[in-house]
Amino acid sequence: MKKLIVLIALSLASVAVLPQKYMTKNGYIGFYGHTPVEDIKADNNQVSGIIDVATNQIVFQVLMKSFRFDRSLMEEHFNENYVESDKFPKASFKGTVTEPAGVDLNKTGAYEVTVSGDMTIHGVTKPVTVKGTIEVLADAIKAISKFNILPEDYDISIPSVVREKIAKEMEVTVNMNYAPMGK
């Protein structure tokens, strides 16, 4: 009986020492598109995200209306005409670290990773694979990634009149700073 109690206490202690999940509510996702006519840039500092170091799963969620543009007209067009924020208020990503295979995110260090999963924007879900860096610190995890997406892939139609002014590809920047959950 005593042994059992010790065992339970030990297993509880190990759970307390090694958090399985790290989370953030102030992650950053921004996007940028460049054409000779116009630059489009938006920032969102209200990204919720969880990284599970036991399963190497990564989840993000954002409100489209939290993306902020420099010009109010651009923000209005983005929400009303392109991503239709009232109909599709959220975008999300759910994926797994596939490379390096079986990487142990409990160990401190910086890892060049590949993450594969499903991205949902504008109500359309597409498989995506992106590269990034995950840095495991003693009491935090940082994740950074940069990749391109095509609005057309998510059924975001851009009228031909303004097609010239909006870049074909948007460069997406992700910058997350996770803290252990339950702290």
Place this chain on the structure above:
Amino acid sequence: MKKTTRYILIGAVTVVLIAIIAGLYLFNKKAPDLAGVKPDYVLTASALYNDFETDEATATQKYVDKIIQVTGTITVIEVNADSTINITLGESSMTGSVICTMKGAPDLAGMGLANGSEVVIKGICSGMLMDVLLNKCVIVTE
């Protein structure tokens, strides 16, 4: 050239010029600074959160894109990746919180604000994710 034709021409040119200036103004219009703008709703952070928790759809209709002024206690201050600041407002009675992304990085210490301080913040509501989110926020001091 006849006098009337000249007047019509000057008139037409003026109209076109005004249209161009107005167009450029609208095109380049910056996102509004909320500092001097009257809020649509004034309430506590917990009342705002409760409205979303009780009925998210109705609260979304009511508050999203509106200017909200909330009073609450600061529980977390975070510096974001682009060096703006997020201030989280909460009460022990709330299961979630109201997260306010500030316009830029206000000098909170200079205003005597830290965790536990009561603060009044004005921002535009984006809706609810896990918490109610406000953007372009400014601290109200009066």
